[in-house]
Amino acid sequence: MLPVFGHLNPDTDAIASALVYARLLTRQGTAAQAFCLGDLNLETPFVLGRAGVEAPALLPQLEAGTAVALVDHNESAQSTPNLGDLQVTRVVDHHKLGDLTTMQPAWLRFEPVGCTATLLLKLHREARLSVEPTDAWLMLSAILSDTLHFRSPTTTPDDREAVAFLAPIAGVRDVGAYALEMFAAKSDLGDTPAAELLKMDYKVFPFGDPLAPQRWGLGVIETTNPGYVFGRQAELLDAMRAARTRDGLDGVLLGVVDILNETNRVLVAGEAEAAVVQAAFGMPTVGDVADLGHRISRKKQIVPALEKHFEAQA
């Protein structure tokens, strides 16, 4: 039984793609099971509920040498801590290729599309396998989530075409209305502790010299209600500074993306971070907030600018 899992601090794509890929592999003769690497965000249970699918279990500790399949990530910093001891036999991903290596030739399918699920739909079609309605729900939701219903600059024609293909199979008549329901579910943050809000969609990235990288924690809250998040600004900044100390990071930023207006105002943990934000984006930090305008994609806009900045420093 091949474990299939997405990244730490899973988002809807990490969960949905693990479920869909596990089922696809099983249908193709490789028994597989989806797992997750942490608690779900608020959007994913909404999606799973609509699809009528149970959440995957937490990945148990795996013995060294166990074969595994990764979806929606490939870097060790975003995976299970003992990834280096496991045998990665399959990866389906849409991120840049990081420090992954394999001991044997493996199945790798990477394309620069907006969502892993877009690639999983391609795998179904290439294998001439029908798409089950449940899988269509999951893939459709993952694509709408990752691309913010095509608002993100990561969106490609393949993602749009996939949604158009999947919506009738899933039985979703009004894709826009469904996306808004998803985003509202994600934005219903209630009394979630600030430390959890920070970590909901949070990844640690190495920057600069590969042998002695700076490590930055970059969180994102995509919301239709940014006012709520900024109402909790002081708590969030405390949580960011605590994470920096506890995890030995060089910097922590938390982007607050207004989904409907496609803007990103970033909480900046301290003066060191503010200096980097000024240098990398040319934007000042005022009252612990830097307005990065329409730079709403961590993958395509935030991380590349920081990489460029730290490479110039190295």
Added chain:
Amino acid sequence: MLPVFGHLNPDTDAIASALVYARLLTRQGTAAQAFCLGDLNLETPFVLGRAGVEAPALLPQLEAGTAVALVDHNESAQSTPNLGDLQVTRVVDHHKLGDLTTMQPAWLRFEPVGCTATLLLKLHREARLSVEPTDAWLMLSAILSDTLHFRSPTTTPDDREAVAFLAPIAGVRDVGAYALEMFAAKSDLGDTPAAELLKMDYKVFPFGDPLAPQRWGLGVIETTNPGYVFGRQAELLDAMRAARTRDGLDGVLLGVVDILNETNRVLVAGEAEAAVVQAAFGMPTVGDVADLGHRISRKKQIVPALEKHFEAQA
């Protein structure tokens, strides 16, 4: 214009796959051109002559940041020396994933099949593009070459199926007879200097501690006439020892694969190498030769055993 190239010391798959992938990308709207990273072996000109295709030019020095596509390799040690300065946007390969990273999300297609060309045929079929007879020749030849006409343990059902699909398009009626002609061309070594014989199909592999790896040069001569090669044993051993010194390597081995009998007798450069061969394969070296029996695949049998040996040492 996107440069497409295979590995150093190119074999038929490295050349054929660069030519075919460049043409496929061009047909799909990405203007591309094939290049090579060194002189051709004796088999490849025979194949190109039969296909009526000119050999690709040597890759010129590329400016830092140039986008490139790799076929049939991904590790920096087997690529152009300034690979780290280039922007790898596409890779089609059937080797294990090495030290490659990308700055941006890229197109990666890796599968554990016997030949890169098998994957290129899949790309044609997935894109519903017809296969031109010339491309069919090239892909067919590459698959027969890499799998030694299905004798190699790297052969998969996909490789066999690809040859069955391609042969009628290429107009090859007797695949076995054509493969023997190819192997005879490859075995017609004439008065090729020993240093060139060593480097015809030669790759440098890092083993053990990734931060301070041992570096071994592993050559292979696949031939229908091993007697010729062993007739030049003294010269070849001299060339191996010279390469070890000149390139600062920790070891050099040269496998002499008898294609028709599917056996591998390995020239062993010195006592240090003999000790490793004994430890990794359990086989003695007698008169500078270790008989590794049916272990004819460098990728699937020789390199993994050496990796395992050096990891146990690290």
